[in-house]
Amino acid sequence: MTDTSIAEAQENEATGTYGTASVSGVELRVKPANQWRPSYMRALRQGDYDTWAAGVLHEDDVQTFIDLDPTFDEINEFTSAAMETTGDTAGKSSGRAARSRSTRKR
Numbered sequence: 682m683t684d685t686s687i688a689e690a691q692e693n694e695a696t697g698t699y700g701t702a703s704v705s706g707v708e709l710r711v712k713p714a715n716q717w718r719p720s721y722m723r724a725l726r727q728g729d730y731d732t733w734a735a736g737v738l739h740e741d742d743v744q745t746f747i748d749l750d751p752t753f754d755e756i757n758e759f760t761s762a763a764m765e766t767t768g769d770t771a772g773k774s775s776g777r778a779a780r781s782r783s784t785r786k787r
Contacts, residue, residue, distance in 0.1 A: 700767035710739035
């Protein structure tokens with residue numbers, strides 16, 4: 682996990698800069714999760730980590746990621762840390778809130 686504060690993560694998101702996260706002890710630069718394209722998420726879900734890395738990592742870090750050949754657990758930890766450090770989570774949107782129902786009879 683990185684030591685990026687919430688303010689730093691928001692700054693990274695606003696300026697479009699890369700966040701950082703570590704995999705196998707090596708720090709890599711990663712785009713904010715809100716800049717990940719659906720195709721990158723598909724690649725991640727389908728286990729095509731090379732394609733995913735090429736889409737979300739800084740171009741100078743892609744080959745490093747591939748050469749590290751991280752385990753599934755390391756990749757999961759890395760993607761979670763990457764999303765957290767950039768102040769985002771990639772995935773389902775919250776959508777509309779469910780209508781609350783009162784238990785009081787009318």
